[in-house]
Amino acid sequence: MDKKLQIPHILQIGSSSWQDQVELPAGLGWHFFQATALPSLKEYMEEEEISKFKALILEKPEDLLALGEDLAYFQPYTVFYDQSHELEVPSEELAHLLRLKQARPWDFSNKHQFLYVLDRFLYDNQYGDAFTVRDLRVRPDFAGQQTVLGQHFLKLDGPYGEEFTPIAQWVYNYVYDASRPINFWLEYEKDPSCQLQLRIQFYRFGALGEWVKDAVFSEKEMEQPLELDGAEAYYLAFSLEAKGEGTLTIGALHKRLSHGPLGEMTVGAKTLRDHKRQEIFAYFHPGDMKPPLNIYFSGYRPAEGFEGFGMMRAMGSPFILFSDPRLEGGSFYMGSEELENQITAFIDQHLDLLGFEPKDMNFSGLSMGTFGALYYGALYSPHAILVGKPIVNLGDVAANLKFKRPDEFGTSLDMMQLIIGQVSQEGIGQLNQRFWDRFDQADFKDTILALAYMRDDDYDQQAYPDILEALYELPVRIISTSRAGRHNDASGPIIEWFVTQYKEIMERDFGRNQ
Numbered sequence: 001m002d003k004k005l006q007i008p009h010i011l012q013i014g015s016s017s018w019q020d021q022v023e024l025p026a027g028l029g030w031h032f033f034q035a036t037a038l039p040s041l042k043e044y045m046e047e048e049e050i051s052k053f054k055a056l057i058l059e060k061p062e063d064l065l066a067l068g069e070d071l072a073y074f075q076p077y078t079v080f081y082d083q084s085h086e087l088e089v090p091s092e093e094l095a096h097l098l099r100l101k102q103a104r105p106w107d108f109s110n111k112h113q114f115l116y117v118l119d120r121f122l123y124d125n126q127y128g129d130a131f132t133v134r135d136l137r138v139r140p141d142f143a144g145q146q147t148v149l150g151q152h153f154l155k156l157d158g159p160y161g162e163e164f165t166p167i168a169q170w171v172y173n174y175v176y177d178a179s180r181p182i183n184f185w186l187e188y189e190k191d192p193s194c195q196l197q198l199r200i201q202f203y204r205f206g207a208l209g210e211w212v213k214d215a216v217f218s219e220k221e222m223e224q225p226l227e228l229d230g231a232e233a234y235y236l237a238f239s240l241e242a243k244g245e246g247t248l249t250i251g252a253l254h255k256r257l258s259h260g261p262l263g264e265m266t267v268g269a270k271t272l273r274d275h276k277r278q279e280i281f282a283y284f285h286p287g288d289m290k291p292p293l294n295i296y297f298s299g300y301r302p303a304e305g306f307e308g309f310g311m312m313r314a315m316g317s318p319f320i321l322f323s324d325p326r327l328e329g330g331s332f333y334m335g336s337e338e339l340e341n342q343i344t345a346f347i348d349q350h351l352d353l354l355g356f357e358p359k360d361m362n363f364s365g366l367s368m369g370t371f372g373a374l375y376y377g378a379l380y381s382p383h384a385i386l387v388g389k390p391i392v393n394l395g396d397v398a399a400n401l402k403f404k405r406p407d408e409f410g411t412s413l414d415m416m417q418l419i420i421g422q423v424s425q426e427g428i429g430q431l432n433q434r435f436w437d438r439f440d441q442a443d444f445k446d447t448i449l450a451l452a453y454m455r456d457d458d459y460d461q462q463a464y465p466d467i468l469e470a471l472y473e474l475p476v477r478i479i480s481t482s483r484a485g486r487h488n489d490a491s492g493p494i495i496e497w498f499v500t501q502y503k504e505i506m507e508r509d510f511g512r513n514q
Helices: 041-048 061-066 068-073 092-100 111-121 309-314 337-354 368-377 394-399 411-420 425-439 463-471 491-510
Strands: 009-013 029-033 055-058 079-082 104-106 128-131 136-138 145-149 153-170 174-176 182-190 194-204 211-217 226-228 234-257 270-273 279-285 293-297 319-323 361-366 384-388 448-454 477-483
Touching (some): 041 068, 061 068, 061 079, 153 194, 182 194, 279 337, 293 337, 309 319, 361 368, 361 491, 368 425, 394 411, 448 491, 463 477
Parallel strands (some): 009 055, 055 079, 293 361, 448 477
Antiparallel strands (some): 128 234, 136 153, 145 153, 182 226, 279 319
């Protein structure tokens, strides 16, 4: 492939080129035009052998108007303009374009720093994983109590000392190769009577135990993800230090590719967090700003990040993706009232941004994502809820671990511990009821429910019949299909049916042809 096609390219529109004002990052293609002298980008890109532009930099937001249909060459969240030229009341056309591209006002006073941000943090990849408490070793002489809460939390209770003292250490190192910036997020809860700090030790990459430096992070600093961005590679070792006395509950230490100020997990995405440091990832794509707003809840994912982006984008309309990075692969989008309210607030915010009504929304998900689609969809009376392999009785999922699927998906017990605070027979009913308390209050008279289920589902075999029973006497339109087999069988046919139903609803009810 021609080298020109491989390097990132940036288009600048303004009165003078930055290329004459600041040193550009190495390997960056720079293209400058005045707004009054813009060529056809299609012809220009073919002539210059440019496959795509990484970003668009504007001196004034009004310069967007000069691009016309060429705006299609720029992805949302990659358009930036000088914040000193921000308009208090832009024209209706300009306001629409700014929303369409989710254009960002930015401080261009330090152009070198801004270009560094684009060079290091503006990229497509997403990835995250975590060290769990199974990788954690408590100091042997700790005099307090240790309680293992499943596979994902460790509770310590006792004295830690008057000064910060090492209390626990992760047994594995992390290789920071400097190719991409990364960030860290520690799950923990503690009593006010004790304090915590995280120590990261840096060892020279390629050497054997050659210590370079330490970095220590306070609770205040850990209120935001801890970011590491540097040109030198290291081996990193992590330990926790505590002082005072009381209860300290430690969870996962998440390690993720960082997009810095441009988004969390991916460019444009946000992380919803509660006071317990539990998280949900959320991403909005404006599409063409026309109905419907499709909402997709990612399924079970040990590797942290979003799924369904390509499928949702191909439909052309606005969409929201949610992903759950808790436990081993997600905790079914249930959590504290604070966390769940942030999910609905994110939906409401973008429903308002688009000027849509609830009837202009479709909720959807597969497997774990079906719970999110039905649980949150029940609050809105949307146009449709589309699910494949529904799971709604989360207590039953945990109960089925013993006989129906021995040693498979033990995370269901961790989920009960996280949500209910106990693993018990009573917890099974309580966990099930969390869903039905909401679903039974829903108004689905104008909602299409499209459900594809497994007849021998070993996670939640009662999901489909329980949903039918709950809706039996109500005027609801239900479209369904089934396949023989257990939960993880026949994924291909289920997904194919799911996508087909989506396409039919988009074409029949919203006049969209892919």
